[in-house]
Amino acid sequence: MKFLVLFVVSVTAVFVLIGNVSFCQCVESENTMKKVALRFLEEVADIDLDAYNVKGYRSVTPDLYVQEMLHPGHVETWVDMNLSSRSGELAVELWFMDGKFYYFGLVEGTPITNAERRIGFLDCVRTFLERYRAQFNATYCAQLAPLLEQITSLDHEQTIETDEAVLKIYPVDKTVAFVWSPKIDGIEMEKGLSIRVDRNGFLRILGDWCSILRVGSTEVNVSREEAIDTALNLAQKHVDEIGAKIGGYETALTLCGGRGDCFTLYPEWSVDIYYDKTYGCYYGYSVSIWADTGEVSYASSQARYSGETTMPPNPWAIILLVATLLAVPTVLTLYQKCKRSGLHVRNEGCNPGKE
Amino acid sequence: MVYSTFLCFSTFVSSGNALKSSISLGSTYQIEGFPDEEEIELCSTVAQFIATLATLRSWDQVENWYGAQTTKDYIYYAAFGGIYPYSITWYAGHGKWDWVVNWKGFIPFIELQYWIMDDSGGHVLDKDIYQCTSLQHTRFAMIWACHQADTIGDTHWSGTPFGMPYAWLHTTDLSSDGYANPDGNGLVFIGWKDYTPGLKAKLGGKEKAGYNFLLNFYAHAFYGHSINGSLDYASKQVWGATVTFGDSMFYKGFYDPEGHFQMKVYGDGGHTLPFTG
Numbered sequence: 159m160k161f162l163v164l165f166v167v168s169v170t171a172v173f174v175l176i177g178n179v180s181f182c183q184c185v186e187s188e189n190t191m192k193k194v195a196l197r198f199l200e201e202v203a204d205i206d207l208d209a210y211n212v213k214g215y216r217s218v219t220p221d222l223y224v225q226e227m228l229h230p231g232h233v234e235t236w237v238d239m240n241l242s243s244r245s246g247e248l249a250v251e252l253w254f255m256d257g258k259f260y261y262f263g264l265v266e267g268t269p270i271t272n273a274e275r276r277i278g279f280l281d282c283v284r285t286f287l288e289r290y291r292a293q294f295n296a297t298y299c300a301q302l303a304p305l306l307e308q309i310t311s312l313d314h315e316q317t318i319e320t321d322e323a324v325l326k327i328y329p330v331d332k333t334v335a336f337v338w339s340p341k342i343d344g345i346e347m348e349k350g351l352s353i354r355v356d357r358n359g360f361l362r363i364l365g366d367w368c369s370i371l372r373v374g375s376t377e378v379n380v381s382r383e384e385a386i387d388t389a390l391n392l393a394q395k396h397v398d399e400i401g402a403k404i405g406g407y408e409t410a411l412t413l414c415g416g417r418g419d420c421f422t423l424y425p426e427w428s429v430d431i432y433y434d435k436t437y438g439c440y441y442g443y444s445v446s447i448w449a450d451t452g453e454v455s456y457a458s459s460q461a462r463y464s465g466e467t468t469m470p471p472n473p474w475a476i477i478l479l480v481a482t483l484l485a486v487p488t489v490l491t492l493y494q495k496c497k498r499s500g501l502h503v504r505n506e507g508c509n510p511g512k513e
Numbered sequence: 514m515v516y517s518t519f520l521c522f523s524t525f526v527s528s529g530n531a532l533k534s535s536i537s538l539g540s541t542y543q544i545e546g547f548p549d550e551e552e553i554e555l556c557s558t559v560a561q562f563i564a565t566l567a568t569l570r571s572w573d574q575v576e577n578w579y580g581a582q583t584t585k586d587y588i589y590y591a592a593f594g595g596i597y598p599y600s601i602t603w604y605a606g607h608g609k610w611d612w613v614v615n616w617k618g619f620i621p622f623i624e625l626q627y628w629i630m631d632d633s634g635g636h637v638l639d640k641d642i643y644q645c646t647s648l649q650h651t652r653f654a655m656i657w658a659c660h661q662a663d664t665i666g667d668t669h670w671s672g673t674p675f676g677m678p679y680a681w682l683h684t685t686d687l688s689s690d691g692y693a694n695p696d697g698n699g700l701v702f703i704g705w706k707d708y709t710p711g712l713k714a715k716l717g718g719k720e721k722a723g724y725n726f727l728l729n730f731y732a733h734a735f736y737g738h739s740i741n742g743s744l745d746y747a748s749k750q751v752w753g754a755t756v757t758f759g760d761s762m763f764y765k766g767f768y769d770p771e772g773h774f775q776m777k778v779y780g781d782g783g784h785t786l787p788f789t790g
Contacts, residue, residue: 218736221569227562228732228750236736251742261754265742328755335755352754365754400546405770410718430715436771438545444715456720461547462769463607463659463709482620 187257188217194259195237195252200272202289203250203262203361205241209270210248214240229420232256243270255370255421259294262364269360280306282359283336290364298368302338302351323350332357340368343376345425347413373413374422377450382409382427384452389429389445392457396443397433405434411449425449430460439464533787534574534597534650535567536590538583539657540606542634548606548711553580555712555724556605556657562728563603566735570788573597579605583632585641592642592681594650599787601653602681603731605712606630608658613638615671622671629658629677639666639680640673646683653740653784654681655703657712657723662704662777665689678702678779687780692741692758695783701740702779708772717762719751726751726763737788740778 192215199205219235220228228234234255241248248267253260277285284303291299305325308318312334316327324346328335334357339350349367356362380388386409397404408430413423431443439461446456537560541553548556560579567575574597578587583606594600608629615622628636656662656677665687666676679685681702688696716722730747734740744758751761758764766775 216737220732220736223565223569224732227728236733236738238738261749263745328760330755330760335760337753337755349753354755363755365749367754428715428718432770434770436769439547439711440545441769441771444720446720456715458551458713458715458720459549460714460769461549461552461711462714462772462774463547463657463711464544464609 191217191235191237191252191254191257194254195239197293198252198259198262199239199250201293202286202364203264203269204271204286204289205248205269206272207241209245210241210243212239213242213247214238229255231419232421241267245270258369260366260370262361264360264362268358271360277359279312279334279355279357279359280309283334283353283355286353286355286361286364290366294366294369296351296366296369298340298351301340302336305338306336330354333362335363342373342413345376345378345411345413347371347373347423348415371415371421371423374417374419374424375450376413376425378411378425380427380447380449380452382411385409385427385429385445385447385449388447388452388454389431389443389457392445392454393431393443396440396459400437400440402433402437402440403435405432407431414446416455417448426455436462532597532599533567533572534594534600535563535572535576536574536600536602537561537563537577537579538588538591538602538604538606539579540583540604540630540632540634541580542607542630542632544607552711552713555721559605559712559724559727559731560603563731566731570735581632585631585635585637588629588631588637589642589645592645592651594646594648598648598650599652600650601786602651603655603657604629605657608656608677608709609660610663611636611638613640615640615669615673617671620671622669622673624669624671624673624675626673626675627660627663627677627680629656629661639675639677642677642680643674643683646681649683649700651681651683652699653701653703653786656681657705657709657727659705659709660707661709662702662706662775662779665702665779677704682780688782689779691778691780691782692744692764693782695741695781697783698781699784700780701782701784703740704777704779706766706773706775706777708769708774710774716767717752722751734786735788737785739783739785741782744778744782 200207216238217235225233232255237252239250246267248269249265251263251265287299287303290296301323305318309327313329318325323338323340326337333354335354337352339346351368352365354363410428414426415421415423417424427447427449429445433442440459442460444458444460447454539556539560557579560577564575564577591602606629610625610627612623613626615624627639631637661677664676665685666679667685668674678687682700688694691701710716710723712724713721726747729750730743733746734743748756748758748761763776
């Protein structure tokens with residue numbers, strides 16, 4: 159009996175310890191994320207934390223089911239912070255994947271910054287990138303910086319493409335977004351590093367998918383022509399079914415996720431076939447093919463919802479409406495006739511010969 | 514007539530301290546072969562995803578009526594919200610408008626009424642949904658069907674209400690751009706002006722853009738983020754970190770060869786679904 163009690167106690171103790179260990183890890187991870195968040199705000203976004211009180215801090219890690227649906231095998235955490243100062247409030251959000259920072263967004267407010275801004279707008283962008291590189295060991299930021307030299311205008315969209323990367327510049331309202339996608343062995347990654355800076359010089363968004371993505375392969379064993387052939391063959395059945403006519407197609411080769419681990423990238427051909435017009439609900443057919451294996455990853459007709467069954471007005475309704483419209487002048491005519499032929503209208507209605 | 518149908522539901526509405534209700538609806542009825550098997554599969558997954566999220570967050574009534582259970586009566590029930598003072602609804606399927614005869618006394622009026630489809634292809638009209646929402650239990654409705662957000666709605670000459678936002682939320686006092694200018698009233702309607710893309714469609718270079726948008730949107734919204742914050746999150750996950758919902762093709766609108774698409778947010782985009790945890 160004593161042995162049994164001892165056994166139960168020891169098993170319980172082990173479970174409690176394991177539980178504590180896991181709890182500790184969770185708290186540790188929470189604390190780490192909070193520290194990273196504060197470090198980002200101060201050291202990268204240049205927010206003067208001494209001027210603020212942390213009014214609210216919330217970290218949410220969705221249930222496992224949600225994680226598996228959105229990015230199987232990975233755990234995302236959302237951190238929301240509210241900071242208050244005498245000059246106003248600030249709401250920021252930071253996202254972490256597997257405990258690793260990958261996104262910062264200024265949701266609300268204008269931040270009080272550490273340094274007075276005497277430098278130009280592009281210098282601000284360079285400074286943010288340099289700080290981020292230094293603080294988060296994001297060495298690839300060094301590749302982006304030289305591309306900024308080639309920007310001709312911050313008031314128009316521009317694409318700068320080199321053998322190593324593509325940089326797209328989008329002016330949006332009072333901000334400018336810089337979307338940088340590196341090329342690995344000449345193939346562009348579907349996502350990269352993006353930064354959006356307010357024209358007043360403060361950081362609005364920094365999203366770094368490079369920190370969580372890794373390249374699985376850059377081997378291309380399927381040519382563009384083979385990809386187009388495969389796509390056209392796949393689309394043919396649908397084209398025949400609906401009697402469509404192909405109007406044209408576009409192809410692209412990018413490094414994409416979605417095979418095995420969602421954050422591991424492989425080269426993928428995408429072929430978008432457009433019909434010459436919309437056939438019922440369908441307007442095209444898209445196919446994606448892994449360029450290393452030749453396997454089709456996506457083949458789908460492109461369609462929209464519609465509601466083309468709208469009934470014309472009910473014939474009875476038209477008859478009723480017409481009858482009503484005809485009835486009004488008829489009643490008026492009768493009334494006039496009634497009046498003209500010596501009949502008089504009193505309160506009680508049309509009473510013949512009362513006067 | 515519509516109210517009488519609620520009595521039928523009393524058998525499966527449990528009593529207690531029920532507060533929140535989440536109902537997923539959707540019609541699999543095909544027009545010209547759409548939604549096809551693949552689209553139905555994606556819609557069904559979204560419906561189940563929303564239901565599971567609500568269950569995980571301990572919502573009091575959680576229903577996934579996508580498919581055969583999306584009958585007229587169940588749509589009316591969703592609009593009514595049952596005994597739950599806070600109810601949200603998601604619907605996917607075809608939608609448009611009909612010319613309908615509305616009577617004012619003995620005078621008939623032929624007026625435009627919007628509809629969504631039940632699973633057998635029947636039209637469920639805005640004016641009938643409106644009859645079920647007087648208690649305003651529905652606080653958030655997202656209707657993934659064509660023309661549902663063409664207008665907020667109003668009242669016809671005949672005195673008949675029209676417009677899906679008006680029908681589901683029982684008010685026309687809604688911000689016409691609840692994303693950019695939330696009205697703070699705690700009621701939100703999201704729908705599509707003109708056409709609606711299939712969930713499987715490749716949009717802005719992203720496969721299954723609608724499907725991924727919805728999964729990310731609802732995941733974020735059920736964990737204490739505002740509707741606007743969740744729209745932004747979904748947009749950034751689908752199209753990239755700097756693409757807020759306001760910059761997205763959904764908000765700005767886009768065209769296919771013969772149609773226009775635009776997602777509209779009416780009411781209070783600043784509203785947050787109840788969250789504890």
